Amino acid sequence: MQLDLDFDGRHVVVFGGTTGINFGIAHAFARQGAHLTVASRKAENVEAAIADLRRHGGKVFGTTADVRDFDAVGAALQASARQFGPIDVLVSGAAGNFLCEAKDMSSNGFRVVVDIDLVGSFHVLRQAHAHLRKPGASVINITAPQSFVPMRYQAHACAAKAGVDQLTRVLALEWGAQGVRVNSISPGPIDGTEGFRKLMAPSESEREAARNAVPLKRFGSLDDIANLALFLASPYASYISGALIPCDGGGALESVKPVLESAGAQI
Ligand code: COA
Ligand code: NAP
Numbered sequence: 312m313q314l315d316l317d318f319d320g321r322h323v324v325v326f327g328g329t330t331g332i333n334f335g336i337a338h339a340f341a342r343q344g345a346h347l348t349v350a351s352r353k354a355e356n357v358e359a360a361i362a363d364l365r366r367h368g369g370k371v372f373g374t375t376a377d378v379r380d381f382d383a384v385g386a387a388l389q390a391s392a393r394q395f396g397p398i399d400v401l402v403s404g405a406a407g408n409f410l411c412e413a414k415d416m417s418s419n420g421f422r423v424v425v426d427i428d429l430v431g432s433f434h435v436l437r438q439a440h441a442h443l444r445k446p447g448a449s450v451i452n453i454t455a456p457q458s459f460v461p462m463r464y465q466a467h468a469c470a471a472k473a474g475v476d477q478l479t480r481v482l483a484l485e486w487g488a489q490g491v492r493v494n495s496i497s498p499g500p501i502d503g504t505e506g507f508r509k510l511m512a513p514s515e516s517e518r519e520a521a522r523n524a525v526p527l528k529r530f531g532s533l534d535d536i537a538n539l540a541l542f543l544a545s546p547y548a549s550y551i552s553g554a555l556i557p558c559d560g561g562g563a564l565e566s567v568k569p570v571l572e573s574a575g576a577q578i
Pocket of ligand 1: 406407408409410411416417418419420421423424505506509
């Protein structure tokens with residue numbers, strides 16, 4: 312089920328927007344009439360995303376850019392502003408991940424995730440600032456439960472996403488006076504995505520246990536996240552800024568349970 316909100320002719324930029332959750336968000340805005348810019352590293356992902364989005368009507372501009380490359384991000388955003396004008400909605404969601412215990416992680420392995428998730432987010436936000444519609448733009452960072460729930464084998468992603476959350480808060484402070492709202496969405500386990508595949512054990516019994524650990528007893532869908540993005544970008548959210556909003560069926564709350572249990576709490 313998808314929200315019905317009007318984004319006719321609005322310019323929506325989704326960085327890392329060619330696959331998975333971020334592509335689901337791009338798709339939702341395209342279906343609501345927005346002009347879409349999508350960018351990521353791989354030309355084949357960009358081309359497939361453009362073709363799919365165009366099948367649904369709206370105008371689409373796509374380009375390759377690695378968020379680790381400050382100048383490439385700037386050039387991509389310049390080009391998109393030339394196509395569609397000021398940015399009404401900016402979604403920053405490029406990320407990378409793998410499971411690895413901290414004691415076995417190389418310096419480069421830690422750095423690559425921090426570079427993509429945290430430094431990359433800064434590059435996107437910093438380079439987009441000049442092109443944001445002021446007043447009126449809505450900025451949405453895609454964070455993760457790792458930003459506030461410590462997780463084994465996720466030292467890099469926990470550190471990086473915690474930094475992304477602080478970027479959200481600082482930029483909400485700094486950009487509020489210009490009429491720019493900055494918020495984060497923290498998705499729970501979204502079935503069928505690369506992030507889910509990388510972190511989730513493949514056996515059916517373990518999937519079942521993971522599903523049961525979500526208070527709402529189901530994994531999330533692309534529409535669950537896209538609907539929250541549509542809402543946050545809409546006038547209905549015009550007084551929401553600096554918020555970090557979990558969209559996870561309550562899952563991040565449940566993850567404190569083992570900690571409480573090990574401390575002897577009856578829950
Ligand atoms: N376990 C341990 N270390 C790993 C690893 C793994 N599974 N995968 C990569 N690394 C290490 C590499 O060994 C390398 O370190 P080294 O130079 O010390 O050997 C470092 O990470 C960089 O790896 P590389 O493959 O060169 O990076 P990349 O820039 O090509 O790819 C990744 C970045 C590793 C994050 C890759 O998984 C990716 O592109 N991910 C995007 C998709 C994704 O993860 N989606 C989910 C989003 S939540
Ligand atoms: P995904 O499909 O792999 O999405 C990541 C996107 O970022 C891809 O489009 C990828 O495209 C792009 N990307 C990766 N590295 C990049 C780089 N260096 N520069 C530019 N673009 C880059 O994974 P996903 O699972 O949907 O995750 C999307 C977001 O949701 C991430 O921020 C993730 O942390 C968050 N999240 C996911 C889950 C989940 O259950 N899946 C849960 C919580 C949070 P290219 O490969 O073409 O670059």
